[in-house]
Amino acid sequence: MRIGIFGKNINENYYPHLLKIISTLNKKQAHISMYWPFFKTLNKDFLQQVHIDHYIEKKEEFMELDLLFSIGGDGTFLESIKFIRDSNIPIVGFNSGRLGFLADISKNQIENALQQIFANEYRIEERSLLELISPENQFGTFNYALNEVTFHKSDTSSMITIHTFINGHKLNSYWADGLIISSPTGSTAYSMSAGGPIMSPDSNNFIITPIAPHHLTVRPIVVPDNYKLRFEIEGRGEHFLTSLDSRSEVTAFSAKMEVKKADFNIRIIKLRDHDFYSTLRNKLMWGQDNRN
Numbered sequence: 001m002r003i004g005i006f007g008k009n010i011n012e013n014y015y016p017h018l019l020k021i022i023s024t025l026n027k028k029q030a031h032i033s034m035y036w037p038f039f040k041t042l043n044k045d046f047l048q049q050v051h052i053d054h055y056i057e058k059k060e061e062f063m064e065l066d067l068l069f070s071i072g073g074d075g076t077f078l079e080s081i082k083f084i085r086d087s088n089i090p091i092v093g094f095n096s097g098r099l100g101f102l103a104d105i106s107k108n109q110i111e112n113a114l115q116q117i118f119a120n121e122y123r124i125e126e127r128s129l130l131e132l133i134s135p136e137n138q139f140g141t142f143n144y145a146l147n148e149v150t151f152h153k154s155d156t157s158s159m160i161t162i163h164t165f166i167n168g169h170k171l172n173s174y175w176a177d178g179l180i181i182s183s184p185t186g187s188t189a190y191s192m193s194a195g196g197p198i199m200s201p202d203s204n205n206f207i208i209t210p211i212a213p214h215h216l217t218v219r220p221i222v223v224p225d226n227y228k229l230r231f232e233i234e235g236r237g238e239h240f241l242t243s244l245d246s247r248s249e250v251t252a253f254s255a256k257m258e259v260k261k262a263d264f265n266i267r268i269i270k271l272r273d274h275d276f277y278s279t280l281r282n283k284l285m286w287g288q289d290n291r292n
Contacts, residue, residue, distance in 0.1 A: 001118075002031045002064060004056060006080045007038040007071035007096075014096040015046050017107045018071060021094065022050045024114045033065065065089050067117070067269070074100040074189075078245045081129075082142045086264035090124055092117065093268070099283050101188050102146075104274055113271055122269050127185045127201060128225060129262035130244075138242065138249040145244035146266060147186030149259050151233055152178030152211065152241045154250065159214060160235035166227050171208070174218065178211040178240075181229060181259050188280070196220040201276055206259075231257040 003025055025032050033054040056062060062083045068091045070077045077093045084091065093103030094110065105113045116122045129144045153160045162174040182191035187199040187207055196209035197220060209220040233240055234253050242251045281287060
């Protein structure tokens with residue numbers, strides 16, 4: 001089995017757990033490929049304890065993997081997606097900090113997770129992505145987001161106006177700090193913090209959530225994800241910010257933007273005892289009485 005290890009920069013407190021992951025892969029005689037920029041962040045004492053077969057320096061090398069292990073948090077997981085793209089390579093999210101919705105394998109679950117993976121006793125969830133179509137093609141060859149597309153004012157100036165159309169029909173002109181178009185996966189991310197609803201990841205919908213709208217009667221709305229969304233954005237300045245998950249670009253007000261469902265999904269490995277609703281309870285501390 002060819003397994004890739006992707007990360008950005010982890011705390012040294014997680015080194016013993018990363019060592020457990022790599023040592024187990026070595027014992028299982030898996031072929032380990034580590035993302036080179038991640039490898040360079042690890043200290044020499046740790047690297048002397050592990051065996052890595054190959055270092056990934058080019059994006060094309062990700063296509064040779066059977067599985068990709070993302071080590072970090074949800075942000076690292078989102079970053080890994082642009083490397084595997086539409087390859088159908090499943091991603092496994094190991095969390096090096098607090099529990100995440102995407103990176104949901106905690107430190108004390110590593111051994112059990114690896115046992116399930118090598119025994120093929122896991123399930124794969126298909127997650128839809130958003131595709132942004134813009135005249136300047138600002139995001140290059142990967143104009144996709146797993147969580148959300150966001151249009152946001154670029155500074156502390158006045159609000160922007162986002163004229164929004166669904167299948168050619170006008171929905172609303174949002175006068176706000178910005179607008180979030182979220183996938184079901186992203187419903188527990190930025191959209192939720194702006195008052196949007198939580199949705200099951202297998203829901204076939206988009207969530208349109210305004211950020212600090214001028215009119216309090218303007219609320220988030222859920223629409224089917226086979227709809228095409230178009231946006232015309234204007235304001236007093238010259239530009240606004242467009243974001244795909246954690247990636248942002250400055251956009252001129254003259255640009256017309258479109259968002260639709262991507263024609264491919266991302267595959268995420270989930271353990272037998274992991275489900276979306278238990279993660280919700282744990283992450284959001286539902287049902288817990290924190291009174292002293």
